[in-house]
Amino acid sequence: MTSYCCRRYVSRLFQTFGKPQPKPKSERKEHELGLSCKSHKLMLYNDIIAPSHSGGFHLLPLGLRALEKLTRLVDQEMEAIGGQKVALTTLAPEALWHQSGRWVSAGAELFTLKDRHKHQYCLGPTHEELVTKLMANMTHISYKHLPIRLYQITRKFRDEMAPKYGLLRGREFEMKDMYTFDTCEKTALETYNTVCGAYERIFDRIGVEYVKVSGATGIIGGDLSHEFHYLTDVGQDSLLTCHRCGVEMNKELAEEDGSLPGVCQLPGSECQLLERRGIEVGHTFYLGTKYSSVFNACYRAQDGSSMVEYEMGCYGLGMTRILQASLESLSTDASLRWPRLLAPYQLCIIPKKDRTHGEEYLRLAESLSDQLTSHPHLRSEVIIDDRMSLTIGRRQVDADRLGCPYTLVLAGKALESSPQYEVIDNYTGETSFLSWEQLSDFVDKIVTV
Amino acid sequence: MTSYCCRRYVSRLFQTFGKPQPKPKSERKEHELGLSCKSHKLMLYNDIIAPSHSGGFHLLPLGLRALEKLTRLVDQEMEAIGGQKVALTTLAPEALWHQSGRWVSAGAELFTLKDRHKHQYCLGPTHEELVTKLMANMTHISYKHLPIRLYQITRKFRDEMAPKYGLLRGREFEMKDMYTFDTCEKTALETYNTVCGAYERIFDRIGVEYVKVSGATGIIGGDLSHEFHYLTDVGQDSLLTCHRCGVEMNKELAEEDGSLPGVCQLPGSECQLLERRGIEVGHTFYLGTKYSSVFNACYRAQDGSSMVEYEMGCYGLGMTRILQASLESLSTDASLRWPRLLAPYQLCIIPKKDRTHGEEYLRLAESLSDQLTSHPHLRSEVIIDDRMSLTIGRRQVDADRLGCPYTLVLAGKALESSPQYEVIDNYTGETSFLSWEQLSDFVDKIVTV
Numbered sequence: 001m002t003s004y005c006c007r008r009y010v011s012r013l014f015q016t017f018g019k020p021q022p023k024p025k026s027e028r029k030e031h032e033l034g035l036s037c038k039s040h041k042l043m044l045y046n047d048i049i050a051p052s053h054s055g056g057f058h059l060l061p062l063g064l065r066a067l068e069k070l071t072r073l074v075d076q077e078m079e080a081i082g083g084q085k086v087a088l089t090t091l092a093p094e095a096l097w098h099q100s101g102r103w104v105s106a107g108a109e110l111f112t113l114k115d116r117h118k119h120q121y122c123l124g125p126t127h128e129e130l131v132t133k134l135m136a137n138m139t140h141i142s143y144k145h146l147p148i149r150l151y152q153i154t155r156k157f158r159d160e161m162a163p164k165y166g167l168l169r170g171r172e173f174e175m176k177d178m179y180t181f182d183t184c185e186k187t188a189l190e191t192y193n194t195v196c197g198a199y200e201r202i203f204d205r206i207g208v209e210y211v212k213v214s215g216a217t218g219i220i221g222g223d224l225s226h227e228f229h230y231l232t233d234v235g236q237d238s239l240l241t242c243h244r245c246g247v248e249m250n251k252e253l254a255e256e257d258g259s260l261p262g263v264c265q266l267p268g269s270e271c272q273l274l275e276r277r278g279i280e281v282g283h284t285f286y287l288g289t290k291y292s293s294v295f296n297a298c299y300r301a302q303d304g305s306s307m308v309e310y311e312m313g314c315y316g317l318g319m320t321r322i323l324q325a326s327l328e329s330l331s332t333d334a335s336l337r338w339p340r341l342l343a344p345y346q347l348c349i350i351p352k353k354d355r356t357h358g359e360e361y362l363r364l365a366e367s368l369s370d371q372l373t374s375h376p377h378l379r380s381e382v383i384i385d386d387r388m389s390l391t392i393g394r395r396q397v398d399a400d401r402l403g404c405p406y407t408l409v410l411a412g413k414a415l416e417s418s419p420q421y422e423v424i425d426n427y428t429g430e431t432s433f434l435s436w437e438q439l440s441d442f443v444d445k446i447v448t449v
Numbered sequence: 450m451t452s453y454c455c456r457r458y459v460s461r462l463f464q465t466f467g468k469p470q471p472k473p474k475s476e477r478k479e480h481e482l483g484l485s486c487k488s489h490k491l492m493l494y495n496d497i498i499a500p501s502h503s504g505g506f507h508l509l510p511l512g513l514r515a516l517e518k519l520t521r522l523v524d525q526e527m528e529a530i531g532g533q534k535v536a537l538t539t540l541a542p543e544a545l546w547h548q549s550g551r552w553v554s555a556g557a558e559l560f561t562l563k564d565r566h567k568h569q570y571c572l573g574p575t576h577e578e579l580v581t582k583l584m585a586n587m588t589h590i591s592y593k594h595l596p597i598r599l600y601q602i603t604r605k606f607r608d609e610m611a612p613k614y615g616l617l618r619g620r621e622f623e624m625k626d627m628y629t630f631d632t633c634e635k636t637a638l639e640t641y642n643t644v645c646g647a648y649e650r651i652f653d654r655i656g657v658e659y660v661k662v663s664g665a666t667g668i669i670g671g672d673l674s675h676e677f678h679y680l681t682d683v684g685q686d687s688l689l690t691c692h693r694c695g696v697e698m699n700k701e702l703a704e705e706d707g708s709l710p711g712v713c714q715l716p717g718s719e720c721q722l723l724e725r726r727g728i729e730v731g732h733t734f735y736l737g738t739k740y741s742s743v744f745n746a747c748y749r750a751q752d753g754s755s756m757v758e759y760e761m762g763c764y765g766l767g768m769t770r771i772l773q774a775s776l777e778s779l780s781t782d783a784s785l786r787w788p789r790l791l792a793p794y795q796l797c798i799i800p801k802k803d804r805t806h807g808e809e810y811l812r813l814a815e816s817l818s819d820q821l822t823s824h825p826h827l828r829s830e831v832i833i834d835d836r837m838s839l840t841i842g843r844r845q846v847d848a849d850r851l852g853c854p855y856t857l858v859l860a861g862k863a864l865e866s867s868p869q870y871e872v873i874d875n876y877t878g879e880t881s882f883l884s885w886e887q888l889s890d891f892v893d894k895i896v897t898v
Contacts, residue, residue: 006528011594014533014587050583053570056538058583064534079455084463085513089505089621090539090604113562113572115620116608121502123562134499134507138463145461155539155604159565171564172538376825 007369010348010385010395014060015047015402037234039328040166042336046401055163055171059320062402065344066323067174071153073205073341073449074176074317077198083149083178088130090155094120096129100294111157111171123157128291128314131179135310136297143183143302146310147191151178153319165234167324168279174319181310183299185288188311192224192286195315199228199282202317205449206339208326211276213239214249215283216256224286229278230325239278242271251275281322287312336403337427346381346446347372348399350392351410358388361410368408368421377448400426406446408439456818459797459834459844463509464496464851486683488777489615491785495850504612504620508769511851514793515772516623520602522654522790522898523625523766526647532598532627537579539604543569545578549743560606560620572606577740577763580628584759585746592632592751595759596640600627602768614683616773617728623768630759632748634737637760641673641735644764648677648731651766654898655788657775660725662688663698664732665705673735678727679774688727691720700724730771736761785852786876795830795895796821797848799841801860807837810859817857817870826897849875855895857888 035041043049048063059067075085094112097103103110103122111123124130131150135141141148156175163171178195182188196212203210208230215227227250229239238251289309292298298307323342330337338344349369351361362384369382383404385395392409399407405427413420413433420433423442434442484490492498497512508516524534543561546552552559552571560572573579580599584590590597605624612620627644631637645661652659657679664676676699678688687700738758741747747756772791779786787793798818800810811833818831832853834844841858848856854876862869862882869882872891883891 012531012533050586052538052579052583053540053542054568056540058538058579059536061533061535064536067536068534082461084461084510085517086510087508087513087516089501089507090606091502091505091621093502108565111562111564113560115560116557116610119503130501130507134501137499157539161565172540 007366007373008345008380008383010383010398010402011387013047013062013383013402015062015398037165037168037328038331038333039324040168041333042327042331043166043324046336046403049166053171055160055169057167057170057172062344063323066338066342067319069342069344069449070206070319070322074153074202074319076449077202077205078149078151078176078178081149081194081198082147083151086150086152087154088124088127088134088152090123090157091121092124092127092130094122096133096295097122100129100291102129109158109160111159125156125158126175126177126314126316127152128179128287128312129295132291132295132297132310132312135181135292136295139298139307140300142300143308146181146183146299147187148181149178149191149195150180151176151315165324167320168234168328169236170320173321176317176319178313178315180313180315181292181297181299182313183308183311185311188286188288188313189224192284192313195313196226196284199284199315199317203228203282205341206322206326207341208329208339210281211239211241211248211278213241213278214253215280216250216253223288226284227278227280228282230281230322230329231276231278232325232328233277234328235277235279237278237280239276240273241276242273244270244272247271247273279321279325279328280318281325282315282317284315285313287314331403335400338403338405340405340427341447341449343403343405345383345402345404346378346448347406347408347443348383348385348402348404349408349410350385350395350399351388352412353388353391357415360415362386362388364410364414368410372443375443378443378446381446381448396424456815457794457829457832459832459847459851460836462496462511462832462851464511464847486614486617486777487780487782488773489617490782491776491780492615492773495785495852498615502620504609504618506616506619506621511793512772515787515791516768518791518793518898519655519768519771523602523651523768525898526651526654527598527600527625527627530598530643530647531596532600535599535601536603537573537576537583537601539572539606540570541573541576541579543571545582545744546571549578549740551578558607558609560608574605574607575624575626575763575765576601577628577736577761578744581740581744581746581759581761584630584741585744588747588756589749591749592757595630595632595748596636597630598627598640598644599629600625600764614773616769617683617777618685619769622770625766625768627762627764629762629764630741630746630748631762632757632760634760637735637737637762638673641733641762644762645675645733648733648764648766652677652731654790655771655775656790657778657788659730660688660690660697660727662690662727663702664729665699665702672737675733676727676729677731679730679771679778680725680727681774681777682726683777684726684728686727686729688725689722690725691722693719693721696720696722728770728774728777730767730774732765734763736763780852784849787852787854789854789876790896790898792852792854794832794851794853795827795897796855796857796892797832797834797851797853798857798859799834799844799848800837801858802837802840806864809864811835811837813859813863817859821892824892827892827895830895830897845873 047060049057114120153176180191211229215225241248292310297310301308326339349365351365365384372382407424409422421439424431496509498506563569602625609620629640660678664674690697741759746759750757775788798814800814814833821831856873858871870888873880
């Protein structure tokens with residue numbers, strides 16, 4: 001395997017190109033700019049995203065690094081449940097969406113276009129039609145090959161009436177969508193539970209508090225649905241939970257059903273309903289044969305001749321939304337906080353500014369970077385703040401803006417014969433002085449993906 | 450680092466779901482189906498891609514694995530030259546494309562659409578406008594921060610009049626596009642040469658024979674351009690090369706210039722021009738200030754006050770085209786051949802079908818798979834053909850269809866006290882019998898990305 005360990009330098013980051021700290025703006029001005037939530041501002045000010053068009057944002061290098069980490073995490077958990085990764089086309093022919101009825105029901109939220117031959121397409125917001133049609137064409141698949149669990153992580157499009165909150169309600173976004181195909185309701189529900197389990201592992205590993213509630217099926221349709229939410233005031237959804245009787249549902253569903261609680265489901269106790277705002281970051285649907293019947297997507301049954309419709313499920317994760325909702329949940333107005341696992345860089349090395357020994361500190365930083373990145377899990381996780389004209393304190397501010405979980409400061413003691421390295425946990429403020437062996441043990445415990 | 454080593458089984462692959470081998474079709478029938486080249490047929494028949502719409506193809510699990518390997522390779526080489534990865538939006542506002550003049554010049558090849566507010570966009574085929582506008586907005590960048598080299602690997606769109614040859618001339622494709630920003634012509638040309646060098650390393654590592662020729666600048670524009678071609682009869686371009694005087698150019702350029710050779714550029718010798726068909730897989734452009742002047746994209750000069758236009762370059766690699774053009778170049782009508790580095794799986798283990806010892810062979814296969822995938826470079830490279838009702842020969846045919854470079858056959862000698870493992874190089878046909886130590890050495894030498 002060719003080794004491609006490059007040293008990484010803060011001086012090369014967009015973020016530190018001397019942009020002045022943003023001046024506080026009036027609420028009215030912020031509203032005009034659409035800067036209506038903390039995470040949106042932090043992402044813009046720290047060059048994680050940049051605006052392109054209304055509801056469309058470029059991911060800059062820091063943002064893309066976080067997205068690629070989340071992608072690896074999701075790939076691991078999808079592969080662990082037998083998920084096979086595909087990439088379906090972005091354009092979906094009008095005819096398929098008419099067949100499912102969604103060309104009409106999705107309405108103005110669909111981006112549509114005509115090609116030069118006047119054929120019409122939509123830009124897929126989700127891909128039930130395309131994937132079911134794909135499976136319908138694979139007529140040689142038999143019961144022996146099931147379950148089949150296909151997923152993709154690709155860009156999706158939705159023509160939001162009023163895009164808002166940056167990546168939280170944008171018109172272009174990265175989504176992970178999985179589609180599953182089973183023989184019968186029983187195995188389809190097993191698959192449903194398996195995927196829900198994988199989702200719980202994903203959210204547990206990200207580490208931001210989430211709630212899972214019964215959800216409304218909306219235009220996707222189907223019989224059973226759960227939503228995964230991060231709790232935040234900028235969320236669109238109202239969630240009802242009661243720790244006494246275990247009610248956990250989207251208020252929208254409760255209203256649809258007419259089952260709005262108030263009387264507890266547990267006999268003899270009274271509901272202590274809490275209503276909280278949540279932002280949906282994942283959604284699972286058991287679809288049954290809703291789509292397979294439309295597209296005649298069938299597998300060959302055990303008897304060898306009859307063709308039986310697939311029992312399907314579909315499962316979404318809002319990848320870019322998870323990133324921003326995590327920041328919204330963990331950050332303060334002043335300090336950017338990533339879920340540690342997804343931070344663009346784990347460790348920032350700051351060599352001391354020093355007229356006599358500055359060069360020596362910088363060389364030491366580079367040598368430590370080389371040694372630390374030889375730990376496979378830190379291969380691309382270390383960045384050196386090589387702006388040697390700035391004080392440690394000034395650069396520590398930038399490490400914090402970068403949302404770097406750890407800083408390694410190289411000052412006087414680092415050049416002594418028994419060197420001591422100062423390590424700061426930027427998320428807790430804790431500082432330790434470590435020997436080389438202790439430093440080595442310390443970085444071994446940093447969890448990466 | 451959490452270890453996520455899953456065993457991989459051939460029985461789970463789409464490709465082996467018992468699809469009958471395709472019957473030979475008449476040339477006319479193939480023409481009707483648009484099956485006009487070998488690689489297109491191989492990719493469809495072996496479930497690497499599946500058709501979605503005219504000029505649009507889904508990447509199935511095998512195809513996506515190859516694309517993700519190519520992506521890693523390109524990421525490594527881009528990072529090695531200081532490339533920073535971004536993801537620009539797919540939708541590009543009409544106004545920017547009018548500003549550059551390309552809304553008109555790109556003409557019918559642009560996919561365009563209107564949103565619900567009647568604002569018009571195109572689906573970016575390349576992103577000079579968006580990236581130059583992005584840089585124009587970053588007014589705090591100074592000469593000290595240059596060069597800046599941004600790249601992305603994303604889906605692009607072009608409304609081809611007559612899509613053809615699968616991924617070779619499709620309407621949706623994955624492209625790597627890099628955009629570079631320098632202080633002056635001199636440094637911009639250094640960047641140009643650096644990126645060309647990285648392209649040569651990429652193509653060298655892929656290992657398919659390529660030629661680099663002087664190219665036409667077309668609608669991208671600019672002053673200097675090179676094209677990287679794979680040589681194949683289905684290529685669109687005519688390349689002129691003479692080994693005597695070193696002429697290497699696209700015939701189109703020669704005709705534009707009126708410099709169609711015929712008289713050698715080397716005094717006293719005669720041109721031995723060869724005309725060959727090539728398919729363009731990479732293209733580099735030195736742009737100068739063509740776009741930065743339009744969008745007023747400037748950096749702060751050394752004097753601290755004046756703003757100077759960026760000298761730009763842009764650089765494309767057709768990612769999905771490289772995949773298919775490689776197959777076109779390396780395969781035969783019957784046998785799929787990947788560049789070894791990009792093969793979806795490196796090693797297929799086939800445990801012998803055996804009424805008495807079958808189970809034992811399969812367990813051995815799983816145990817070997819676990820041991821081999823503990824080599825980090827083989828982590829996801831080993832697949833077990835667990836279809837124990839099929840003979841070794843039958844499964845070897847599928848390993849070959851899969852384009853797997855190596856097969857490890859577990860038969861009688863593998864269960865002996867000093868076991869011998871049969872390893873077949875599927876691309877050369879060479880067979881070796883190896884001890885465990887020899888096998889371990891052998892797999893250590895497999896190069897992966």
